[in-house]
Amino acid sequence: MSRINGCFAQLEQQNRVALIPFVTAGDPNPDLTVPLMHAMVEAGANIIELGVPFSDPMADGPVIQRASERALKHGTSLRDVIGMVARFRQDDPNTPVLLMGYLNPVEVMGYALFAEMAAEAGVDGLLTVDLPPEEADDLLRALGPKGIDPIFLLAPTSSERRIRLVCDAASGFVYYVSAKGITGSVNLAIGEVADKVSGIRKVTPLPVGVGFGIKTPENAQAVAQVGDAVIVGSALVKRVEALAERPEEIAPAVTELLVAMRHAMDLI
Amino acid sequence: MPTSNQTDFSGMPDERGHFGPYGGIFVAETLMEALAELRKAYERYMQDAAFLAELDADLANYVGRPSPVYFAERLSREAGGARIYLKREDLNHTGAHKVNNTVGQALLAKRMGKTRIIAETGAGQHGVATATVAARLGLECVVYMGSVDIARQSANVYRMRMLGAEVVPVESGSKTLKDALNEAMRDWVTNIDDTFYIIGTVAGPHPYPAMVRDFQTIIGREAREQIAQQTGQLPDALVACVGGGSNAIGLFYPFLGDAGVAIYGVEAGGEGIETGRHAAPLCAGGSGVLHGNRTYLMQDANGQIIETHSISAGLDYPGVGPEHAWLKDIGRAAYVSVTDEEALEAFHTLTHKEGIIPALESSHAIAYALKLAVDMAPDQIILVNLSGRGDKDMHTVAALDGITL
Numbered sequence: 001m002s003r004i005n006g007c008f009a010q011l012e013q014q015n016r017v018a019l020i021p022f023v024t025a026g027d028p029n030p031d032l033t034v035p036l037m038h039a040m041v042e043a044g045a046n047i048i049e050l051g052v053p054f055s056d057p058m059a060d061g062p063v064i065q066r067a068s069e070r071a072l073k074h075g076t077s078l079r080d081v082i083g084m085v086a087r088f089r090q091d092d093p094n095t096p097v098l099l100m101g102y103l104n105p106v107e108v109m110g111y112a113l114f115a116e117m118a119a120e121a122g123v124d125g126l127l128t129v130d131l132p133p134e135e136a137d138d139l140l141r142a143l144g145p146k147g148i149d150p151i152f153l154l155a156p157t158s159s160e161r162r163i164r165l166v167c168d169a170a171s172g173f174v175y176y177v178s179a180k181g182i183t184g185s186v187n188l189a190i191g192e193v194a195d196k197v198s199g200i201r202k203v204t205p206l207p208v209g210v211g212f213g214i215k216t217p218e219n220a221q222a223v224a225q226v227g228d229a230v231i232v233g234s235a236l237v238k239r240v241e242a243l244a245e246r247p248e249e250i251a252p253a254v255t256e257l258l259v260a261m262r263h264a265m266d267l268i
Numbered sequence: 269m270p271t272s273n274q275t276d277f278s279g280m281p282d283e284r285g286h287f288g289p290y291g292g293i294f295v296a297e298t299l300m301e302a303l304a305e306l307r308k309a310y311e312r313y314m315q316d317a318a319f320l321a322e323l324d325a326d327l328a329n330y331v332g333r334p335s336p337v338y339f340a341e342r343l344s345r346e347a348g349g350a351r352i353y354l355k356r357e358d359l360n361h362t363g364a365h366k367v368n369n370t371v372g373q374a375l376l377a378k379r380m381g382k383t384r385i386i387a388e389t390g391a392g393q394h395g396v397a398t399a400t401v402a403a404r405l406g407l408e409c410v411v412y413m414g415s416v417d418i419a420r421q422s423a424n425v426y427r428m429r430m431l432g433a434e435v436v437p438v439e440s441g442s443k444t445l446k447d448a449l450n451e452a453m454r455d456w457v458t459n460i461d462d463t464f465y466i467i468g469t470v471a472g473p474h475p476y477p478a479m480v481r482d483f484q485t486i487i488g489r490e491a492r493e494q495i496a497q498q499t500g501q502l503p504d505a506l507v508a509c510v511g512g513g514s515n516a517i518g519l520f521y522p523f524l525g526d527a528g529v530a531i532y533g534v535e536a537g538g539e540g541i542e543t544g545r546h547a548a549p550l551c552a553g554g555s556g557v558l559h560g561n562r563t564y565l566m567q568d569a570n571g572q573i574i575e576t577h578s579i580s581a582g583l584d585y586p587g588v589g590p591e592h593a594w595l596k597d598i599g600r601a602a603y604v605s606v607t608d609e610e611a612l613e614a615f616h617t618l619t620h621k622e623g624i625i626p627a628l629e630s631s632h633a634i635a636y637a638l639k640l641a642v643d644m645a646p647d648q649i650i651l652v653n654l655s656g657r658g659d660k661d662m663h664t665v666a667a668l669d670g671i672t673l
Contacts, residue, residue: 055572056446056558058453059296065440077570103294103557108571130294130557134284155298157460162300180298181458 003096003124004149004172007046008207008228017224017265019044020209021258022100022233024051024067025084026076028244034087036251041095043255044262048088049127049231052081052101059129061184063234066241078105078114082121089122098125098151098172111142119146125172127151133169140169153177156196160203167204173229176200178212184234188213194226217257217264224265232261275598277524280591285474285561288597290590293473295560298457307475309380314482319375326371327486330404331361333368335487337494337651342621343638350504350644352637354624354654355491355519364627364656365487365515366397370466372483374401377464384408384463388452390417390445390511391582391629392424393656394468399433409433412451414444417581424660442575445511445585449559469512470589473560477589484518487653492522495651505530505640508653509632510550510603511583513592515655524600533592534636536578537605547576549588550596550603563590579608579664580628582656610635615658615665627656628664 001009011018021040025033037048053071057064078101085097099118106114106128118126126148131139133152143150149172154163156179167174178193179186197208210223211231220230239253285291293303313319327333335356344352357365370387377385385402388411389395395411402409411428415437418425428435441447449472456465470477470484495503506523508516510533523529538546546552549564556565558573566574566586578584595601606614611628614635619625626634630653637652644650658665666673 055441055574056450058450058559059457061454062440069440072572077572079570104565104567104573105571107557107562108554108567108569129296130560132293132295132297132300135292135294153297155296155300157298157301159301162297166297177296177298180460182454185458 002147002149002172003094004047007096008173011046017227018046018209018229019258019262019265020047020049020229020231021045021236022049022051022231023236023240023254024053024064024071025081026053026071026074027067027237027240028070028247030074030076030080030084032247032250033084036254037088038092039251039255040258041092043258045258047096047098047229049098049100050081050085052078052099052105054102054105057102059182061182061234063184063237063241067237070244078109082117082123085123086121096124097122098127099123100127101129103128103131106139111139115142115146115148119148123148125149125151127153127175129153133165136169151175154200156180156192160199163200163203167206170206173207173209174200174204175209175211175231176227178210181212183212186213188219188222190222190226193223197226217260220261221264221268225268230261230265275600280594281474281478285478287591287594290562290593291474291477292562293560294557294562295473296457298460302460303473303475309376310475310479313376313379319379323372323375326375327368331367331371332359333486334490334494335359337491337498339498340622343618344641346617346621347638347641349641349646350648350650351646352641353495353503353649353651355487355651357487357515357653357655358624358626358630358657362393362397362400363659364393364397365484365518366394366468367400368486368518369468369480369483369514370394370397370401373464373466374405374407377407377466378405380464382462382464384459385466386410386412386452386455386463387466387468388412388445388448389468390448390584391580392417392421392428392660393582395433395435396424396427396431398466399428399431402433403431410455411435412438412448412455414438414442414448416443417445420664421581421660423663445581446573469514470517470591471512471559471561471563471587477561477591480514481517481521481591484514485521487515487518488520488522491519491651495649499649501649502526502529503651504644504648505532505650507532507534507633507637507640507650509534509583509629509655510588510592511536511547511585511629512587513589515653517589517591519653520601531601532636532640533601533603534632535603535605536580536583536632537607538577540607541605545577546605547578547584547586548605549586550592551605558587561590563587563593579611580632582627582629583632604636606632606635612668614638624654625658626654627658628661630655
């Protein structure tokens with residue numbers, strides 16, 4: 001069983017929902033990322049989503065764009081990010097780590113080499129925002145034998161036909177984007193999310209994670225009642241950005257929000 | 269007359285938008301249904317007699333087509349060698365070939381019931397052409413433009429605003445065309461229900477590369493007839509500048525099957541390919557995925573897109589249309605580069621010899637044609653796409669001469 005599957009199975013037994021924080025690797029500097037990952041696990045994160053910086057993050061709002069820019073100033077490459085996961089794994093053999101980013105860095109490294117290096121480092125999943133399943137055959141063939149789960153997005157605009165297509169290609173879980181828009185820009189409309197997630201559940205037994213627009217413990221609690229995972233990104237990255245010049249304060253600020261979200265989610 | 273070779277160019281792209289290994293659809297899930305809807309509408313209306321009649325009438329009466337093919341006799345004599353003919357896209361309404369495509373896409377937007385138009389622009393020509401058709405059809409229009417380009421193309425910014433468009437400065441990344449495209453994509457994903465994204469070049473996710481090409485092939489279809497009528501033969505060589513590559517594919521496409529017609533796409537060599545400061549992905553880049561398609565890109569070893577450089581904002585783009593990538597790989601077209609300095613010299617040469625002031629983008633094509641002509645016989649013909657006029661570049665050229673306008 002993959003770490004991601006194991007994680008969701010265990011949480012289901014405990015009747016709890018996964019908390020998945022996103023931070024951009026290398027932001028605001030590469031030395032901070034691995035300690036921050038451990039701190040987030042300590043604060044109640046179940047899966048870590050690590051952003052791979054890209055020069056042209058088309059699906060991201062200004063907050064995560066600037067995080068990419070800060071990381072790229074230090075030259076944080078896909079190889080560096082894989083190296084961070086390897087270092088994280090030395091002290092945490094259990095928490096699943098998912099890489100999220102855009103296809104080009106993976107494409108330029110080469111799918112086979114990526115799959116080999118990532119599996120070796122202990123990466124559990126890959127989400128490439130700009131790769132729909134229609135174009136993913138070659139990448140899926142490379143990831144499959146290495147046990148890396150391909151994670152795909154679903155959106156409010158996804159038809160039932162597309163939901164089937166995406167769920168057929170995905171493993172681990174599917175990531176429902178709660179609203180039309182870019183990261184950090186949308187407000188949560190929980191009623192619509194609940195409708196769509198129940199539609200997705202009719203099609204697939206895969207766990208459904210929900211992201212975009214989750215800013216507060218109240219948002220996290222609301223989403224925990226409809227989804228299997230609460231994914232929070234821009235709200236955390238905003239805290240990283242605000243403290244970029246005082247890096248020692250970043251982990252406490254990020255974990256403060258995560259602890260509050262975890263607490264709110266566990267009340268249901 | 270040469271006949272077609274074995275490759276079936278008309279069969280490209282395949283139904284999922286691939287030109288060989290290039291093209292395709294590489295976008296976030298939210299856009300997938302919108303692209304499918306666009307593809308269906310496009311396929312339907314390109315078979316629809318009423319739509320095509322309206323498009324033809326607009327191209328004739330609003331754009332001013334057909335644009336002439338002109339024998340540049342003094343320019344040819346200056347080069348010494350082949351006879352150089354110019355396809356005068358600079359004479360179109362709004363001053364460049366861009367309007368051929370915006371007229372077509374705006375009609376499509378109207379048929380699809382979209383009320384809001386967005387676009388990206390580099391030199392501002394596509395932005396102006398989009399603002400123009402939006403004004404005519406009474407559609408809301410938002411144009412994204414890098415702040416670096418806004419500074420060097422201020423006249424076009426003013427034109428767009430005068431036409432009623434909102435011009436949004438883009439401050440992210442390199443603050444040029446690629447970043448404007450990112451921002452337009454972000455707008456589209458947010459406002460997908462009422463918004464039509466008019467992409468200005470033959471890049472982006474399927475169906476854009478095929479659709480923009482089809483709207484631009486009017487250039488090559490007219491030119492093929494005009495040159496045959498004037499000279500009794502097909503040209504020996506075609507030359508066009510390539511940024512994203514829409515004017516080039518518009519000229520090339522109707523000639524792809526004519527094996528005797530050599531095809532040259534001219535990329536922006538900037539300060540020289542060897543300096544790394546250029547915008548020539550086909551000459552000096554590698555395969556990758558950006559802005560919805562797989563193509564040649566300017567990128568580093570880690571797959572990050574690198575900054576480009578060209579004197580002409582319209583060529584200052586790190587990617588290129590996927591069909592050009594494919595034509596390069598199969599050897600049907602040759603892709604070459606011309607430096608800023610060579611382009612400027614050609615700009616002045618054409619201005620002095622023919623009384624035609626070309627856009628800096630098109631000056632790249634003129635510069636290469638002048639080089640090419642030297643080694644050709646006087647009975648041979650080069651057809652150059654003069655894709656736009658140079659009015660917008662007066663400030664840039666004046667500044668290089670130390671003059672403030």
